[in-house]
Amino acid sequence: MNQSEKHNFEDEWKQFFESASETPPPSVWDGITEQLDKKATPIVPLVWWKNPRTLYTAAAVVALLLLSWPIMKLRSPESQKDRITQTPQSTEPKASTDPGLIEGNASERIAQATSPAQPSSTNTGNASTTNQLTILPGITLPAQLISRLNSGINPTQDIDSHQPVSADAPALSEKLSGEETPSIVTLAKQHVTPNSSTSGQELPPVLAEKNTSGLTLAALTPLGTSEQSVYFQKRYVFYKPDVTEQVTPEPTRNTEYWAGIGVMPSSFNPQINVTSPPAAFSQANASRQSMSNSSKAGLSYALQMQTGVKVSKHWSIETGLSYLQGNSTFISDGYVLDAVTSRSANVLENALLSGGQQKNNADFTASAGFGPDPNKIAAFYIDLDQSTNNDYRYLQLPVQAGYTLNPDGKVSYTVLGGMVANLFLKNELQSASGYRFTTTPQDGLYRTLNWSAATGVRFNYHISEHFSASLTGAYQKALSSSLHNNSDVESRPQLYGLTWGVRYDF
């Protein structure tokens, strides 16, 4: 089948059904209109909700409920104790104006109280033993009042002392004690005679007589608290107390200032180098271009005292005082022997002496046992490897800035950077046992003050509120030569150290 034929087949069908039409039954349109009508009038389950008036009414009801919520809450079981005083007070105004109404209410209550369906302790005659008299279900009278009832003392005496008595109280008492209120009398009788009938039926009229007993009246009087003419209104004032939010201060360690001590084992290298060989070396080794000498770091230590101040949460500035014992070894491949005095000196010593001579420090050279100029005297250079202990003593005054990470944490980290003022104290060269070549600031060879750059990282562990331990890795490098302008010797000490310290935060 070729493609055109295939298309013919489809086109034929297409053309045939393009124009095809079939009239649908009328029920289709009826169904459509029915559905459209349904959609046009959407079924709203609560049509009344659409009415704005109803909406406003509902809103008002909700508002009313919200406002009356405290009152409803008051009438909850928790407030039942209050009701024993509140209930008669609330009915009291009605009683004062319309005694008949109170009678009616009282009758209803009595009917409830004496109803066989709701037996109470009153009906069983246990009032004297339970010390409580139940008038209405859920309402009890205080034991004090019951005892007064039982003893015949007018309980109103006590009440009168606190609350004013209504002017129409006597009339009410008369009414209550009269024949018009037999039901109340019945209740009174029931209360004061625990062993009386509790069937709830009205007693014979004999009990309604005025002279039944003073006890009856006494019992009635407190029950008819309508005598109180004072209107009580409980006010519920809703307010938000001005509670000042106590801002709990941040747990700041008293780290404004601190002081600490530490010891720093270190590796000190003076990096001293004799750049100009002695004259003896030049004479003896004319063919050699240079002399070999070097410094080797030795185990050193420093005793430190630190103090610091915290300038912000993270930043601090600290300073201190440190005594550094820097030990090193100077290694050279020969030494100089004085032909006159047979005094031997290593290359460094020889260079220093030469420097002393340049400074016109004759005493210094003389004390060393050399002539006026070691380089000019008759000397020999002995080509023999020699190690010389080269120890320094410095007093250091570091001034560093620190940036502390996690300052409030148990462990904090401080990055340090700053300068150290190195005050030269002493240098000792010990080329042979028992022989020391000492240099002091007065000799004028070493600079009295030499600056070093310092950096380090410190780990602080806060042991307690005031104490913390620290471990500091430090590096110091002299910014200039520690010697005065000396063309023969050069020295730029450097130090690696690890300080163990304890800090006290004030």
Added chain:
Amino acid sequence: MIIDQQKLVDGCRKRERSAQKQLYDAFAGKMFALCLRYVKDRTDAEDVLQDSFIKIYDKIDSFRGDSPLQYWIRSIVVNTALKHIRKQKHLLEIDDVHTYDTNIADSELTLSGFQMQQLLGFIQELPTGCQTIFNLYAIEGYQHNEIAELLSISEGTSKSQYSRARMLLQQKLNKEQRFDNESVRKTQF
């Protein structure tokens, strides 16, 4: 009858019942014929047509007028019919066969001698998968890849189903034509 399409659409947008009725009268016949091609019986076609026009009235606001109204209505009816078929789960009957015979025997048959009801009956007698794909490909003009996407089947399945539909239809047409010829001959004798 010349229909002012824009006026009709505007009336439907305003939910005027008269405009809706006018639209229905204008297109219901052709759309009912379309529905009859897609479903198996008349009752289903009526349901599809009814649902389609409800949708049309609901979605008339989305008609932008950049294509003829008839095509827009037609697309809604076709989609409604497909949805109806899916509900009936008839499309599950489409075999996912990738082998299809493109060498369909040549045929000189034409549809000129057939009534619409006859051809409609032929289409409705096709298996549902074949019926749907035949309608979409041959009459609506969809491509196989479009049909595959529309029905969530493979393109090969669409092609094979179409081949099958075409073969079945040709058989029916041949059979019917032979019968007619024989009837003519018998009448001549």
